Amino acid sequence: MSTADQNFAKSGLVLPPAPTPLGVYKPCLIDGKYLYVSGHGPVQNDKSLIIGRVGDTLTMEEGKLAAQQVGLAILATIKANLGSLDKVKRVIKVLGMVNCVPGFEKHAFVINGCSELFAQVWGTDNGVGVRSAVGMGSLPDNIPVEVEALFELY
Numbered sequence: 001m002s003t004a005d006q007n008f009a010k011s012g013l014v015l016p017p018a019p020t021p022l023g024v025y026k027p028c029l030i031d032g033k034y035l036y037v038s039g040h041g042p043v044q045n046d047k048s049l050i051i052g053r054v055g056d057t058l059t060m061e062e063g064k065l066a067a068q069q070v071g072l073a074i075l076a077t078i079k080a081n082l083g084s085l086d087k088v089k090r091v092i093k094v095l096g097m098v099n100c101v102p103g104f105e106k107h108a109f110v111i112n113g114c115s116e117l118f119a120q121v122w123g124t125d126n127g128v129g130v131r132s133a134v135g136m137g138s139l140p141d142n143i144p145v146e147v148e149a150l151f152e153l154y
Contacts, residue, residue, distance in 0.1 A: 067113030090126035
């Protein structure tokens with residue numbers, strides 16, 4: 001059985017730099033055996049953000065790719081603060097927020113971009129937790145997706 005770090009390496013994806021807080025908060029916090037990760041946006045490898053609104057300037061598919069990029073930013077934060085993805089036992093909860101037009105209804109499809117990445121890294125048993133996928137009228141800096149998550153640690 002392969003580890004989370006090995007699974008990520010096999011994905012061929014690249015982690016962006018771990019984002020730094022743009023406000024008064026911690027990117028993550030450990031409380032006992034739980035890792036709380038603050039809301040992350042779609043940070044790219046050059047530290048820029050993907051921007052746009054799903055259903056307006058971005059398609060559903062582009063929104064899903066942005067959600068995957070948010071997942072990569074979360075993984076970068078985990079590695080930067082814990083040293084390894086292997087220290088995470090499982091995903092407990094994901095809250096995905098989609099910056100979208102009022103009539104948009106495929107929030108779950110968009111957030112699958114992040115959830116599918118986590119399932120790839122930690123497997124379908126430990127990489128899939130409970131989840132909410134909701135639409136928002138706006139998100140900071142006009143990012144299309146923001147995700148916060150809760151993980152159980154070993």
